[in-house]
Amino acid sequence: MGTTQLESVQEPKYWHLKTVLSEALDSDFAVGEILPNERDLAARFGVARATLRQALEQLELEGRLQRRRGVGTTVAPPRVGVAVSTAQQDWTDGAGETWQPVDCTTGSAPAAVSAMFDVATGDAVHRVRRVRVSHGQPLAAEILYVPDSSVPALSAIDAPSGPARARSVLRELDRLGLDGQDRSVELGSARADDAKELDRLPGAPVLVVTTRFFAAGGTAAVSVATYRADTCRLTFGDSGALEISHEEQARQAS
């Protein structure tokens, strides 16, 4: 198509181009296929490079395209439905472990996290780092903040850091017995350390899920997990069964 049609509409040019490109992705490209370079695409659709780039960014936001280092822009597979409600509380599941403990350090929590516990800003807490993996692909990177008071029986002697230490903290949390949780979801951009775990560039859009775990009337632990916004659709359900069995149907209902 030429430029005429693009100029005749009231919407921003990039928005109209996005719609046109989206239809082209459906009809002319397969999942995983590499798109022509920006110069060729801009020429093909008769638009400026800047307009093209804006349209490609939209399609990336919508999960239709993926930009991958050293590969280029490819057509994305459908987003994966990722159950959020249930998986995080199985602290110590062994074989089918979705969350892989990576490390555990001791240090301060962000001010907003400290405020959720009854600890002063700057007080040291356990910081368990985990990565959620599915079919070999990283979905989320998490830091779980656990104050000393939640894991009083934690031995200070064996495994001062690393995955073994992380497992010790999780085991103690499991022993504590949690009686509830709540969570929030917001848009964020990946910090450098999270981006590395997620195989993305720093600043890539992520869905930040903050979960508070309650025990004995207080907040026992806080998890801040960043999910890849390009590949993940977070699911929440009344029951685990429902949200998983229908996940493919619920895809891209927008």
Place this chain on the structure above:
Amino acid sequence: MGTTQLESVQEPKYWHLKTVLSEALDSDFAVGEILPNERDLAARFGVARATLRQALEQLELEGRLQRRRGVGTTVAPPRVGVAVSTAQQDWTDGAGETWQPVDCTTGSAPAAVSAMFDVATGDAVHRVRRVRVSHGQPLAAEILYVPDSSVPALSAIDAPSGPARARSVLRELDRLGLDGQDRSVELGSARADDAKELDRLPGAPVLVVTTRFFAAGGTAAVSVATYRADTCRLTFGDSGALEISHEEQARQAS
């Protein structure tokens, strides 16, 4: 600061600039304040315009900045915690109505939505359009898809369209009695119609919440709601009380 420091780090330049800008926002600017223009900012931090723009985009993703038509870039207020679990099911609450019925039309649903009902793609359903407003600000725009089979007693005679029709459909849904719901959250970009309701440009990042409402073992209605990603933090809780009372504490825990 000059360019030297920016060049000495391994992270992308825009990422480092983002961190520096974020600190400047904390120390030198108030909420609502208009930022200097891009040319001045680029000069002040000794970076190229393109780098500056990338950093500003990051800060917008994180909810620190807002770009407003005709105003410029302003320092954003803290995100608002928006309870998602409970509010949608009060179909007919009058006075404290959070969701305002805007319109109701009859037409087809997107293929992904049709697949959630037992209706063929292209079959006509009721499409109730609602807007969620808080303190006069639009938070979300929604289309609620309701097949005829869920509202069999709906009168075809009075109020064929408009808000009155929307209220009729909601009243019938209320009468049906729903026995569960599940939902998913994913990143999307605002369609032109939603963007208008939300006072944003088409393509602005939104959090797309797809909710299925169950009754008598089937799916009675599907809601596709787009929340402004710049201003909203979605909250999900075991109980409504918890998620609301602590919302300010949970802010920006990342």
